[in-house]
Amino acid sequence: MNHFFNERPVKGFLQSIDEFFKSPFPFHATFHVDVRETTEEHIITAELPGVKREQIQLDILDNYVTISVQSNEMFTEEDEHQKIMRRRQTMQKSSRTIPLPQPIIENKVKASYQNGLLKIRIPKQKGKHIKIDEIE
Numbered sequence: 001m002n003h004f005f006n007e008r009p010v011k012g013f014l015q016s017i018d019e020f021f022k023s024p025f026p027f028h029a030t031f032h033v034d035v036r037e038t039t040e041e042h043i044i045t046a047e048l049p050g051v052k053r054e055q056i057q058l059d060i061l062d063n064y065v066t067i068s069v070q071s072n073e074m075f076t077e078e079d080e081h082q083k084i085m086r087r088r089q090t091m092q093k094s095s096r097t098i099p100l101p102q103p104i105i106e107n108k109v110k111a112s113y114q115n116g117l118l119k120i121r122i123p124k125q126k127g128k129h130i131k132i133d134e135i136e
Helices: 002-006 010-022
Strands: 033-037 041-047 056-061 064-078 084-099 110-114 117-123
Touching (some): 064 117
Antiparallel strands (some): 041 117, 056 064, 064 084, 110 117
16 A cells, blocks of 8 residues: 555655645735825835745836735656656736825835835825915
8 A cells, every 4th residue: 555655646646735735825815014104104014025026016006006926936846867747837926906095106105125024105295285365
């Protein structure tokens, strides 16, 4: 019976099941985002542990900020003669869109990424105060 479980294809199938249960969802479909507001700016913080800077994309449209993260991995399994027995590619993408109360001036937005933490600073726009005249 041991011989049966140690031969291909059963051994490869059992290994792939083990790999799945070790990390069934290696890349979360969503990620935590925190939005804070100060008197001068909106601060958006996204927790992206294990994500590389190149995998992150920021898009701004009107008063929306979209954070997208894409993961693309390729796995290759070879036998003892370096012949490819199995090749698998996974691509996962997740994104979050954050609405803000006013349109965003794109060239004033600042973003930084360090130790799995993305921080986006968006200055608030200063509006004009209009004096209301008295009617006589």
